[in-house]
Amino acid sequence: MGKATSMNTIMIAQQVVIIAENGHSISSCLRHHLEHWGYLVESVNTVPNLRRYLQSQSPALIILDLNFQGDGLGTFSKARAIQPNLPVVMLAEQGRIDTAISAMRMGARDYITLPLNVERLQSIMSDIAANSQTQQSSAREVDGHGSLMIGESEPMQRVRNLIEEVAQTDAAVLILGESGTGKELVARHIHALSQRPGRFVPVNIASLAPTLIESGLFGHEKGSFTGADRTHKGWCELADEGTLFLDEIGEMDLLLQPKLLRFLQEQTVERVGAGQSIELNTRIVAATNRDLNEMVRMGQLRKDLYYRLCVFPIELPPLRERMEDIPALALGLLRKTARRVGKSISSLSAETIEAFMEYDWPGNIRQLENVIHRMVILCRETELSFDLLPIELQSTFLVGNLQGHGEFKQDSHGHASGANRKGNTAANGTQLLDAPRALSAMEQIEKRAILNALERSNMHVIKASLLLGLGQATLYRKIKRFGINL
Numbered sequence: 434m435g436k437a438t439s440m441n442t443i444m445i446a447q448q449v450v451i452i453a454e455n456g457h458s459i460s461s462c463l464r465h466h467l468e469h470w471g472y473l474v475e476s477v478n479t480v481p482n483l484r485r486y487l488q489s490q491s492p493a494l495i496i497l498d499l500n501f502q503g504d505g506l507g508t509f510s511k512a513r514a515i516q517p518n519l520p521v522v523m524l525a526e527q528g529r530i531d532t533a534i535s536a537m538r539m540g541a542r543d544y545i546t547l548p549l550n551v552e553r554l555q556s557i558m559s560d561i562a563a564n565s566q567t568q569q570s571s572a573r574e575v576d577g578h579g580s581l582m583i584g585e586s587e588p589m590q591r592v593r594n595l596i597e598e599v600a601q602t603d604a605a606v607l608i609l610g611e612s613g614t615g616k617e618l619v620a621r622h623i624h625a626l627s628q629r630p631g632r633f634v635p636v637n638i639a640s641l642a643p644t645l646i647e648s649g650l651f652g653h654e655k656g657s658f659t660g661a662d663r664t665h666k667g668w669c670e671l672a673d674e675g676t677l678f679l680d681e682i683g684e685m686d687l688l689l690q691p692k693l694l695r696f697l698q699e700q701t702v703e704r705v706g707a708g709q710s711i712e713l714n715t716r717i718v719a720a721t722n723r724d725l726n727e728m729v730r731m732g733q734l735r736k737d738l739y740y741r742l743c744v745f746p747i748e749l750p751p752l753r754e755r756m757e758d759i760p761a762l763a764l765g766l767l768r769k770t771a772r773r774v775g776k777s778i779s780s781l782s783a784e785t786i787e788a789f790m791e792y793d794w795p796g797n798i799r800q801l802e803n804v805i806h807r808m809v810i811l812c813r814e815t816e817l818s819f820d821l822l823p824i825e826l827q828s829t830f831l832v833g834n835l836q837g838h839g840e841f842k843q844d845s846h847g848h849a850s851g852a853n854r855k856g857n858t859a860a861n862g863t864q865l866l867d868a869p870r871a872l873s874a875m876e877q878i879e880k881r882a883i884l885n886a887l888e889r890s891n892m893h894v895i896k897a898s899l900l901l902g903l904g905q906a907t908l909y910r911k912i913k914r915f916g917i918n919l
Contacts (some may be wrong), residue, residue: 451476453508495521513539583758583762586758596626610748611722614751678755682721767805791828831883
């Protein structure tokens, strides 16, 4: 089973292509090209294997030999019965083109003839990837991500005000912010408020191959190059009267930037192979986590393109700068995730919220959403409890509380210091041992965090101390104090 090491075609992310054929040399040829374009390739040689795969995985498409196991059309019907919307491309010898066309009437996406025409294969893969981007994005409900816009902090109020100011204009918008701050959500929100009748078409520039971007953005005419057997509308045209969202705009190849600049200036496109321009009314919203001013200075981004894109900038705050929004944000994400997973979980414990507030969230809202998703999967109650948190968050919370309470302060050697040492001191300086008592709520949290760290480090105290950010001597004392058996 091959794995790709680079992305050289139009894809949202690395996706799987299944090749279902009888083990001929064409399979290795297909694998070579698909992997070169960035796909992961799986080969199956029996119908039961194909059925098992489709029952557990969702590939990008199947390339299915019409002769597969003696009944390619029957296999096609069985595959579509399991995944009705799965794109299937039929692989046909020259003498079986009529059968391939019959398969297309049954719902196949396209067909490839033998011997293999690589440019036609590339064109088909480009079209399928483009349709996949549009369909997946259209299928997302805006309110499904609406929880990411929750928040009454001053930074979020500024963002909402800017969105409302610019939404119903035609101005180009540049959304700036760290990864995971919700840039696509803001773009969708702008489109929803714009009242533009056209579609919202998102394009991730980082996932586009330079060799295919012109056709992807601007389209091509039938016969404009080998393998172009149909007219293809580009994303600029698909977004006519709507919004074209160019995510990761800072990744656009320098040689392609003049073509985008021309579109921004003239609002016209000329499909590859066409002799005339098409006038459009497409609103451009771009986004990046890079410093575009620095890119201009370094010669990596055209200055005139930057000015065209940055008519109305909106900078999104990282989550660490809007911590007061976390309780409401976490609850909104919990409700959405629990609904999606099919669990009745309605709340987060106070300790969980406190741990969220202690963490600085380098991955921003996307990281928070992923953490909550994991906790929901693990949760067997109606509340997300502290012990479901990843060890990193538990440790951050524990260390924060240790440093915030005098009795747990450490000196430079990791030892408890002064009045913080275990036990109380009598008036004459004699050390008095504390009487046995039940653990407080905070101590119970500490104990759980220590147990989790020990379990994760296979009961290795030094490794556990590093995970927790504690001195080894301090950790040993707490292990003894809490009665933890090593």
